[in-house]
Amino acid sequence: MRTPSLQVLGRRSGLASRLMLMTWVCWLAPTHAFAQGGGAGSLQELRWGGDAEGGAPFVEADPNDPSRVVGFDVEVARLLAEGLGRVPRFVQTGFTTLDAAVVRGDFDLALSGIEDGPARHARLSVTIPYYEFREILTVRERDRARFRGLADLRGRRVATLGATLAADMLTEAQSRYDIMPVLYEDDVHPYSDLLLGRVDAVLLDQVLAERGVRRNAGLINQDEPLAVGHYVGLLAQEQAPLRDRMNEILLAAMGDGRLEIIFRRWSLWNDDQPRLYARLLGGRADNIATVSVSPLGSPETLSNWALTVRYFPSLLSAALITIVLSCLSMALAVVMGILIASGRVYAAAPLRIALTVYVEVVRGTPLLLQLFVLYFGLAAVVSLPALVAALLGLGLNYAAYESEIYRSALEAVPRGELDAARTLGFSERQILFLVRGPQAFRLALAPMTNDFVALLKDSSLVSVITVVELTKQTSIFAANIGSWLLPGILCAGMYLALSLPLARLARRIERGWRRE
Amino acid sequence: MTGLTFSADRGILVALMGPSGSGKTTVLRAMAGLEPIDAGTIEIDGIVLTHGGLPRGARRRELHRRVGMVFQFHHLFAHMDALRNVTLALVHVLHQAQSEAESRARQLLNALGVGARAHAFPHELSGGEAQRVAIARALAMEPPLLLMDEPTASLDPARRSELAATLRALASQGRTIVIATHDTDFARACADRVLVLDGGRIVREGPPDGSTGKVF
Numbered sequence: 001m002r003t004p005s006l007q008v009l010g011r012r013s014g015l016a017s018r019l020m021l022m023t024w025v026c027w028l029a030p031t032h033a034f035a036q037g038g039g040a041g042s043l044q045e046l047r048w049g050g051d052a053e054g055g056a057p058f059v060e061a062d063p064n065d066p067s068r069v070v071g072f073d074v075e076v077a078r079l080l081a082e083g084l085g086r087v088p089r090f091v092q093t094g095f096t097t098l099d100a101a102v103v104r105g106d107f108d109l110a111l112s113g114i115e116d117g118p119a120r121h122a123r124l125s126v127t128i129p130y131y132e133f134r135e136i137l138t139v140r141e142r143d144r145a146r147f148r149g150l151a152d153l154r155g156r157r158v159a160t161l162g163a164t165l166a167a168d169m170l171t172e173a174q175s176r177y178d179i180m181p182v183l184y185e186d187d188v189h190p191y192s193d194l195l196l197g198r199v200d201a202v203l204l205d206q207v208l209a210e211r212g213v214r215r216n217a218g219l220i221n222q223d224e225p226l227a228v229g230h231y232v233g234l235l236a237q238e239q240a241p242l243r244d245r246m247n248e249i250l251l252a253a254m255g256d257g258r259l260e261i262i263f264r265r266w267s268l269w270n271d272d273q274p275r276l277y278a279r280l281l282g283g284r285a286d287n288i289a290t291v292s293v294s295p296l297g298s299p300e301t302l303s304n305w306a307l308t309v310r311y312f313p314s315l316l317s318a319a320l321i322t323i324v325l326s327c328l329s330m331a332l333a334v335v336m337g338i339l340i341a342s343g344r345v346y347a348a349a350p351l352r353i354a355l356t357v358y359v360e361v362v363r364g365t366p367l368l369l370q371l372f373v374l375y376f377g378l379a380a381v382v383s384l385p386a387l388v389a390a391l392l393g394l395g396l397n398y399a400a401y402e403s404e405i406y407r408s409a410l411e412a413v414p415r416g417e418l419d420a421a422r423t424l425g426f427s428e429r430q431i432l433f434l435v436r437g438p439q440a441f442r443l444a445l446a447p448m449t450n451d452f453v454a455l456l457k458d459s460s461l462v463s464v465i466t467v468v469e470l471t472k473q474t475s476i477f478a479a480n481i482g483s484w485l486l487p488g489i490l491c492a493g494m495y496l497a498l499s500l501p502l503a504r505l506a507r508r509i510e511r512g513w514r515r516e
Numbered sequence: 517m518t519g520l521t522f523s524a525d526r527g528i529l530v531a532l533m534g535p536s537g538s539g540k541t542t543v544l545r546a547m548a549g550l551e552p553i554d555a556g557t558i559e560i561d562g563i564v565l566t567h568g569g570l571p572r573g574a575r576r577r578e579l580h581r582r583v584g585m586v587f588q589f590h591h592l593f594a595h596m597d598a599l600r601n602v603t604l605a606l607v608h609v610l611h612q613a614q615s616e617a618e619s620r621a622r623q624l625l626n627a628l629g630v631g632a633r634a635h636a637f638p639h640e641l642s643g644g645e646a647q648r649v650a651i652a653r654a655l656a657m658e659p660p661l662l663l664m665d666e667p668t669a670s671l672d673p674a675r676r677s678e679l680a681a682t683l684r685a686l687a688s689q690g691r692t693i694v695i696a697t698h699d700t701d702f703a704r705a706c707a708d709r710v711l712v713l714d715g716g717r718i719v720r721e722g723p724p725d726g727s728t729g730k731v732f
Binding site for chain 1: 548549550573576577580581583584585587589591592593594595604605608609610650653654657
């Protein structure tokens, strides 16, 4: 099912304030995560990473208590932890970064509806499959007879999630059937766009397909699966012994029916699973106990308003992260920007060239890429905590832009004033601090304020390296309640509440100076 | 600019005259260490400037202890009022106490007729007022050599004669002054010697009183 594209997939469910505060602590000290069930005592933890934006049935914030996560992956993690005699601790991580984060050692196990595939076996320790899914084609009801398989969709647009088995299938079908794959970053918009006619079919695993059809009246799933895939857990390559112990626990749970109980509870049990389990248990189908569990009743239905009230504290704490991160990053950007600008105006040629190269490289490459390099690329050399990497990424990126503002402001101060200052006997340093700098600062203030507002919004990019800030928290919230309307309005309101006073303050200072 | 040679003793006021583009401003800027020279030397009170770049660091500051300059455009510091424009170098270069610097600055501003404008910012001053503040700023540092580029450009006739008298008084105190000007009446009123430049050379030289009959 879902896997990485460059942006985070919109598939986590909402985490509430307590979760936020706890994850905040986790980012500061990434070797710690928080207990799923509390009361860690002296037991060792099993840290497992997942993306709560994926939502039910994988991992989502409990609608009744958003500080807890629920989902079949949560239960599989608990089962594995119990088997190991450990306490499960959930670490919220963007879906696209799960593989890199487990390699980095942010947690022991990644478990979030992760698809099995040869590329993963090459780089990671992969558990045995614990669930078999089918790739299902979803179409509009009126196209039920027309679009039965990929061959029927010649010349048409078919949606899926980027970097999934389904995406690979569509890429292959592109040359074979001349279909146009449309890759999404989340599993909600493919189905809503199908309903809107922007695409003609969606190919995704059955868990997502069933959820998509449930949420969008007018869509149906074709019966005939186009492929079969498996969900697995991921561990770092050197964790093979731990992976082997997990495999034994999974096999035992397949044998005694504990996995069946979990999947029945989430209404995901079907005939494919006993066959998979039998194969894994060496064909000893008689080892598989027959259990009967009634499906979980539908969770308590809450109005969007009631959910908003529950999510509001988590949005506030995410806004706090946005503010703190933006202010610290801007402070770093201003200090570095001043140093770079001064160097570019005053320093000798080699340093000037080096600083010019820095500015051009930073301005010429995406901030997103810089964040990835800082957090994952450098992990082997220096394992920065996510928040520190976010702060450095934003601060060093904006320093390049700030330095250009300061440089042009410094150069805008009339040469004649500098000559006049020289003939009065001031040193170059005094001229910078008494004459040039103060005037340049006044010229730079308005563009600096603009940049701070831009940085406030760009800070949302740091969610790719697992920092949950305001926008990310909002998308989690939105994915969980299935609507962007209320969360979007709340989020926009919070950003405005942060940026408008800034713009106002800058205008006031400028007016004051103009009066001078 | 070639073949230009002149000297000025203490207490002498030299006027550089000549059409626009004749090199008057360039001569002043070269003397102030703001314009590099390709050949020859400029010696000011023991400090020698030659080709090979502008003086830097301590050497430049040493030069500027001896040379003050008033530019054709006032070049006042735009973010400071008139008083602070005058006191800034007194406080930060000569290390005078703020109160001492202010009283000296007010005295000079009053003498130049802009005492009432002490708290006005440069953009609030007329051209003539700004020019006088700039003169006060240069005079406050009491440089042995004062260079002035078109000091009368923004002054009315009454102010011109006042400035001529001020400059005469400064010269009589032993200060050397070199002005670049188009204003023959002003040169006649205050200069000891006039050099007429054209095309980067001195074409005529002499006292301004007409005794040589050639200068103007």
